Amino acid sequence: MDRDNILLTPGPLTTTLRTKLAMLKDWGSWDADFNALTADLRRRLLDVIHAADSHVVVPLQGSGTFSVEAAVATVVPRDAHLLVLDNGAYCQRMGKLATLMGRRTTVHSRAEDQPISPAELEGLLRADPSISHVGLIHCETGTGVVNPLAEIAEVCERLGRGLIVDAMSSFGALPIDARTIRFDALVAASGKCLEGVPGMGFVFIRRDLVDACAGNSHSLAMDLQDQHAYMQRTGQWRFTPPTHVVAALAEAMRQFAEEGGQPARLARYQDNCRTLVDGLGALGLRTFLAPELVSPIIVTFHAPADARYDFRAFYAAVKAQGYLLYPGKLTQVETFRVGCIGAIGRLEMQQAVDAVGRTLAAMGLPAGRA
Numbered sequence: 001m002d003r004d005n006i007l008l009t010p011g012p013l014t015t016t017l018r019t020k021l022a023m024l025k026d027w028g029s030w031d032a033d034f035n036a037l038t039a040d041l042r043r044r045l046l047d048v049i050h051a052a053d054s055h056v057v058v059p060l061q062g063s064g065t066f067s068v069e070a071a072v073a074t075v076v077p078r079d080a081h082l083l084v085l086d087n088g089a090y091c092q093r094m095g096k097l098a099t100l101m102g103r104r105t106t107v108h109s110r111a112e113d114q115p116i117s118p119a120e121l122e123g124l125l126r127a128d129p130s131i132s133h134v135g136l137i138h139c140e141t142g143t144g145v146v147n148p149l150a151e152i153a154e155v156c157e158r159l160g161r162g163l164i165v166d167a168m169s170s171f172g173a174l175p176i177d178a179r180t181i182r183f184d185a186l187v188a189a190s191g192k193c194l195e196g197v198p199g200m201g202f203v204f205i206r207r208d209l210v211d212a213c214a215g216n217s218h219s220l221a222m223d224l225q226d227q228h229a230y231m232q233r234t235g236q237w238r239f240t241p242p243t244h245v246v247a248a249l250a251e252a253m254r255q256f257a258e259e260g261g262q263p264a265r266l267a268r269y270q271d272n273c274r275t276l277v278d279g280l281g282a283l284g285l286r287t288f289l290a291p292e293l294v295s296p297i298i299v300t301f302h303a304p305a306d307a308r309y310d311f312r313a314f315y316a317a318v319k320a321q322g323y324l325l326y327p328g329k330l331t332q333v334e335t336f337r338v339g340c341i342g343a344i345g346r347l348e349m350q351q352a353v354d355a356v357g358r359t360l361a362a363m364g365l366p367a368g369r370a
């Protein structure tokens with residue numbers, strides 16, 4: 001088969017040939033052409049969530065987690081108190097990275113199959129005035145559940161608390177409007193719904209906050225205020241930029257605009273998701289989340305309840321047909337995940353469903369009846 005494997009994973013994901021070809025050029029990091037590329041990319045990123053008036057966007061080298069860590073380090077003062085309501089693996093990661101950098105952190109674990117409750121958050125914030133900031137994962141990629149960003153932001157604004165949003169797996173696909181949703185920082189990355197390649201993140205920080213963040217970060221490399229100040233002064237990244245990743249993201253964003261921006265991307269992912277859920281459903285595979293909570297980003301499925309099922313063998317057999325699935329991230333239940341995002345459409349998703357069907361049949365799991 002001369003086609004690349006189709007990545008049904010939440011980043012890295014399948015990219016277009018145009019995006020891949022954009023990496024076949026070397027850029028000088030001091031050169032005016034590259035500075036212009038970075039500036040144009042930052043403008044386009046601000047436009048995705050209508051944040052040009054309210055926020056700056058600061059790119060950062062590294063995977064998405066580096067940017068989450070940098071956002072917390074930069075925006076949450078050292079004597080502040082961060083609350084994370086935890087409904088999945090990425091919530092736990094935010095709690096851990098904040099704890100490791102010495103921020104006072106409170107993590108409350110909640111059910112993984114339910115969105116975070118704004119009413120519960122309000123109660124917790126009222127009960128503890130020392131909580132200065134809330135950390136929220138918009139789409140919790142561990143399960144695919146979407147947390148109510150607008151409602152949580154409204155609670156934080158009303159009670160005068162800061163909000164850090166990890167919108168890594170939702171940015172570009174789910175609607176986010178900085179004109180109506182108030183947040184201090186919002187984090188995303190190149191290799192998710194914008195369909196670039198992995199290697200850089202970016203953090204939106206409130207314009208009226210960014211200068212006051214000077215001195216918050218315990219880490220030089222993670223200091224987004226410093227990165228921003230340097231970029232404003234010189235047009236350059238502080239340290240070696242991931243030039244090919246930036247070029248690929250700029251090209252991916254041109255295609256994002258051509259496709260019709262966020263609404264068009266969401267529509268395609270919703271179509272992918274329906275094809276997937278209907279197709280695997282017909283094979284007898286059930287979603288972990290209730291149908292109304294399934295999001296068009298990533299879907300968690302219960303593994304077939306059959307002693308002969310083994311994820312590694314299942315994965316290898318589906319891969320041999322050209323599709324890469326994603327393991328589950330739940331400790332209590334045996335699951336696997338399938339991403340709906342990336343440069344794929346209904347045809348690729350239907351082919352993946354067919355590959356799963358053939359695999360289950362070959363493993364002797366009759367039509368996959370779970």
Ligand SMILES: *Cc1c(COP(=O)(O)O)cnc(C)c1O
Pocket residue numbers: 010011063064065066068090137139140141166167168169189
């Ligand atoms: C992908 C992702 C991240 C970042 O993960 P990396 O492996 O560091 O790229 C963070 N949060 C969420 C919700 C994600 O989906």
